Amino acid sequence: MALRNIRTEDDPVLRTICKPVKEITDKTRALIEDMFETMYAANGVGLAAPQIGIVRQIVVIDDTAGNKLALINPVLTPIGDETAEGPEGCLSLPGYSGIVERPTKVHVDALNENGEEVHFDAEGMFAVICCHEIDHLSGILYKDKAKEYYPNSSEED
Numbered sequence: 001m002a003l004r005n006i007r008t009e010d011d012p013v014l015r016t017i018c019k020p021v022k023e024i025t026d027k028t029r030a031l032i033e034d035m036f037e038t039m040y041a042a043n044g045v046g047l048a049a050p051q052i053g054i055v056r057q058i059v060v061i062d063d064t065a066g067n068k069l070a071l072i073n074p075v076l077t078p079i080g081d082e083t084a085e086g087p088e089g090c091l092s093l094p095g096y097s098g099i100v101e102r103p104t105k106v107h108v109d110a111l112n113e114n115g116e117e118v119h120f121d122a123e124g125m126f127a128v129i130c131c132h133e134i135d136h137l138s139g140i141l142y143k144d145k146a147k148e149y150y151p152n153s154s155e156e157d
């Protein structure tokens with residue numbers, strides 16, 4: 001396993017539309033392990049492949065509430081019309097936070113690291129993370145959707 005370099009704001013890879021993964025191999029699984037390791041080292045709750053320069057449809061999530069998973073070629077569908085606004089940050093936009101409106105409940109269809117189909121509903125923070133990470137695969141950053149976007153207060157506050 002290896003830590004990967006997290007790409008930040010001005011890197012065009014973050015704006016690239018990611019391609020689907022055609023074949024899930026040991027190489028894919030090694031990449032996913034690196035993504036988890038890189039995410040944990042940065043104290044993140046999610047990481048998308050383009051954030052480490054890989055333009056493939058892969059995200060990893062650990063919401064620290066029991067939802068730890070890798071999603072390959074994920075498709076997200078909002079359930080219902082209800083939305084909520086909440087704070088978000090991104091490892092590719094260090095030092096900033098924002099307020100983003102997201103669907104409160106979503107359905108996700110994807111493949112896992114073994115090539116098995118996974119289908120689940122997500123709510124609350126887990127849903128927000130799914131939306132945020134899957135947006136990365138379309139070159140979308142949360143700041144694009146944020147109603148407010150601001151630097152984090154200094155540690156002296």
Ligand code: NI
Binds near residue numbers: 091
């Ligand atoms: Ni992000």
